[in-house]
């Protein structure tokens with residue numbers, strides 16, 4: 001129902017508004033906060049603690065944008081969204097940016113009126129099974145019941161993979177990750193499939209995490225990143241470069257503790273990013289200290305990664321593909337100049 | 338005469354109330370038409386400007402995802418248009434079963450309310466109060482997760498004579514595979530049904546004429562089972578069983594009722610049944626007690642009084658209420674999406690919408706379906722209502 005209403009709201013917004021839609025930045029400044037769509041709760045990426053405080057790798061993108069445009073990373077309004085609700089929420093203008101483990105695909109980029117502003121986590125789809133099934137590979141899953149979440153790329157990859165390998169399965173589709181996990185735990189399905197990072201996140205939420213294993217196969221490419229509405233290029237630039245600033249800061253060796261010295265007496269690249277040289281902020285239409293605020297308040301990409309999903313977190317995910325390009329990964333920021 | 342006509346048509350065309358009302362209505366329609374036209378064209382223009390795809394072409398492209406349960410052949414290579422049909426049929430299935438079961442439960446519980454047995458009466462009251470007052474979504478979750486959790490895994494299935502199995506994956510029972518000669522059995526069933534119908538008509542006519550009763554129920558029962566049984570024996574049982582068997586992870590073969598369907602049906606039945614029970618109670622209470630007393634003084638048995646005097650009159654009150662309960666049930670069946678039963682809402686507004694992004698078209702189609710289904714229910718129930726209405730003389 002909620003979804004029906006939000007679709008109708010999109011319809012009304014599209015039907016009653018005249019002229020082009022721009023000014024997301026102005027709206028955010030006037031409102032005094034950035035409205036950010038996140039997941040309904042996924043450890044390491046976007047989760048809410050007992051005090052109602054959100055944290056996670058995806059949440060940090062929201063915080064970075066708020067730090068860049070409002071100078072305060074805490075000025076974010078979070079909207080928890082299921083996979084099915086997320087795009088309508090963005091299209092209808094309910095949120096300014098969607099940062100919710102969303103895969104950048106051709107269809108989404110070209111036909112939904114949305115733009116992907118970058119990639120904050122390179123992922124791929126995997127399988128989790130309960131240990132006592134004794135399964136070692138996804139190819140042994142013929143006839144299995146598989147729990148998935150509706151409205152995801154996961155649904156499509158799953159069908160492709162099983163069809164390509166000539167094995168049958170039953171897909172049981174849920175709305176939220178909590179329900180998906182409950183379906184897996186109750187034994188309704190043998191397998192839970194999702195992006196691998198989310199499998200690790202779901203696994204630590206199980207009553208007995210050691211009873212489940214993640215299979216070695218990775219069956220798809222899932223570049224996850226923040227999304228904005230098409231047609232507001234100024235806002236698109238801000239979101240893209242807020243993410244870039246975190247990656248670039250790591251590359252330039254600036255973190256939240258060294259940010260002040262880098263600003264005052266860093267090398268030219270560092271000073272350009274920190275706003276003491278050049279006019280990077282002005283070109284984005286925001287404060288010269290935009291990137292300084294991001295790194296100071298949120299941290300660079302490495303800090304965010306380790307704190308939320310890496311060694312400083314229960315997930316203990318290795319950097320892998322998400323390491324800097326000069327460190328064996330493919331995280332790469334365009335230069336700020 | 339001619340004078341009168343002069344007066345009413347002379348003043349002016351616009352002063353004639355009839356003409357005026359036609360003009361106002363025409364203007365209103367034009368205005369509304371323009372309003373909707375501009376909304377639609379504006380929406381299309383804005384969608385175009387923002388790069389959102391529109392139109393119905395997507396119905397013919399490959400869907401690429403699988404659906405848990407389908408009454409027609411379906412796999413990932415079929416089109417999005419087909420996903421609409423699959424969802425629609427699943428919605429109709431759960432709604433039909435739900436309506437039938439809820440009606441039975443509702444009538445039984447509604448009548449039980451008037452039982453002379455205290456225990457039965459209390460059971461009815463407690464049932465109604467519990468199931469009417471707990472939010473339906475909660476009941477759906479309860480039947481799904483609580484009951485799922487209580488059921489054993491596939492390898493420890495509960496079984497009935499090793500042919501019917503129940504586990505967390507569903508209820509499995511043998512399918513019948515027809516062999517040659519099965520048509521005789523089908524024909525026997527058809528003949529049985531027709532003759533029961535004719536028998537009832539004849540018995541009623543005879544009773545009207547002569548006042549004599551005929552044991553319709555027991556005779557019907559004999560025909561219903563006797564005829565097909567005879568056909569079965571005669572043709573040498575032209576069916577084989579397809580018995581479900583544990584292979585690998587799950588049972589295969591036979592017929593599977595998935596737990597999502599069971600949970601949703603249970604929830605809809607128990608919830609709507611409680612409301613129907615209330616409607617039945619109200620209907621029965623609306624029949625004046627004097628009627629019962631009059632019937633008793635004629636020497637009718639209590640059961641016959643219920644059957645012949647009370648219920649037919651109570652129907653006048655019950656049927657309009659049933660109409661709205663049935664419509665709610667159909668709408669409530671969209672809660673399927675909470676537990677992943679693949680109804681129209683889950684499949685089409687859920688997955689298809691998300692994979693195509695064509696929200697407006699899909700929501701429009703779906704709203705049209707629920708509108709048409711509920712109009713149909715309303716139409717049938719109104720016809721039924723006229724047939725049970727008191728014939729005023």
Ligand SMILES: N[C@@H](CCC(=O)N[C@@H](CS)C(=O)NCC(=O)O)C(=O)O
Pocket residue numbers: 038039040041042081082083101102103149151152153154175176177180194195198222224
């Ligand atoms: N990356 C995929 C899948 C994203 C996704 O929704 N994954 C689930 C994993 S179970 C999730 O994060 N759910 C969290 C929620 O619904 O709040 C996509 O963009 O379609």
